[in-house]
Amino acid sequence: MSNCHGIVVGMDGGGSGCRVAVARVENGAVGRVLGRGQGGPANPATDFQVALDNLRGAIHSAWAQAGLPEDDLPKVRAFAGLAGVRDEEMARRVAQALPFVNSQVVEDRLTSVTGALAGENGSVAPIGTGSFLARQTAQGVRYLGGWGLALGDDASGAWLGQQLLRQMVRCFDGIAPHCDLSQQALAEFNHDHARIFRFSSSAGPARFAKFAPMVVEAAKQGDPLGHELMTRGADYIVAGLAALGYETGERLCLSGGLGPHYADYLPAPYRDAMRPPKGNALDGALYLAARGAG
Amino acid sequence: MSNCHGIVVGMDGGGSGCRVAVARVENGAVGRVLGRGQGGPANPATDFQVALDNLRGAIHSAWAQAGLPEDDLPKVRAFAGLAGVRDEEMARRVAQALPFVNSQVVEDRLTSVTGALAGENGSVAPIGTGSFLARQTAQGVRYLGGWGLALGDDASGAWLGQQLLRQMVRCFDGIAPHCDLSQQALAEFNHDHARIFRFSSSAGPARFAKFAPMVVEAAKQGDPLGHELMTRGADYIVAGLAALGYETGERLCLSGGLGPHYADYLPAPYRDAMRPPKGNALDGALYLAARGAG
Known part of the structure; x- marks a missing residue:
């Protein structure tokens, strides 16, 4: 038998790019990483063919860097976590199009949670442009939130930015009093009604999220609006954790x-339970590939 | 001189259709309506050519019904209030493309306010899929709100529906307790996570607004969530009126x-000041055309 039985491939893909790693399995765990590759966007729900092309390119780069025989590539165990894989049908289509005999494809939520906890129990709140919460127990992983900006994604960058701009127009209209942060946001639009209106008619989550650092910074400086928004975001995280059954003291990763x-x-007990994530979504994919490989 | 000096044309256009009326001016006011026409969507910001074609068709129907000489059409005074006319440049482009020597084009906010108040002072809150507020005084009209669903349009149908669905997913996630209304909303999605997610990824204001009647009805039946949302909408209206300088007892039209x-x-003083709108946006366009005609 060739040495391909001790090798796994992990994949992480989303709207901004994809990353692939080839690693050796040692004692049932992920060992040395032999090769890495990366490529463009790989969200198969956005564009299936582009996602596959980008993944395939990154796979071949990683495999070449690992210096393994080309013929062995299809025989290794592979695991992919990709944004946009929301159902079994999509997972199967991607798995069949990948160059592996044995590959599993899931949404990147699972690989991101697994990477952060490295298989241990605990809760994760990946908070970037969007947001969701997850709790891993012996019974498996439960998710909460992640509905998108229109219905949820509270505490996310897009949410923080949108809440800031909502308050900014209330101040502009004279319904609420201005503070430094609302003035700063208004200055970004040159205090121009038409510019604000054009933005509000077309902006998606990523453009709202560009205002999030402004909120974070203002809150640090003691701005009342910034503080209120960060506190509302934190309240959502606490309420979501409670709904997931989080128990005081459990490992908590606020990532993204x-x-x-x-x-x-x-609150202090949550702050004290916070741990940095053990790894990222690509680490999670390798972990799940290795676990599958036994 | 032909009798066209005593004739005006009013136009109202938006995303769902356009209407045109030809009326006689009597003693400087709008008198008998001689002809009416209607047509498809006429928002020139959405599709300029389609808007113009639909308006022209409706103008010619109305003119034919009025039984006036065809040669006189260009000579009459015309006034159009159209959705999407947000700047002078767009107003001029539309005016030049209409078949009148003397036509004025504005955003439909002005014709809608003018129609509701028929030139008198007071405040108007046109609340349909979207929302805005306006106050007419001797100094002119001042507007508030109308930023679109992402940043404002509070109290609107789209806002009511979105707030309902936001609360529904919080109940689904176990963050908030269910009530009859949140359960009813969930039933619309067959309690299906994937359906809710798909809706939230793609729905625009009109689709959110479809849930507004459910909120109105539940609030009437005493549902706590329905009551809370209607109260929050009413609070926004009161705060917006205050910011516009509304004085207790002034005429107030809640239209749409x-x-x-x-x-x-x-609150009771606002309820007591409520009056039905005197007319619609087409009436407003005729009013402004007649006033222009002297």
């Missing part, structure tokens, strides 16, 4: 670009 | 499909 910024607005 | 439903949630 914004997650760690909520630490100061959480 | 939803406006009148807020009456029960307003």
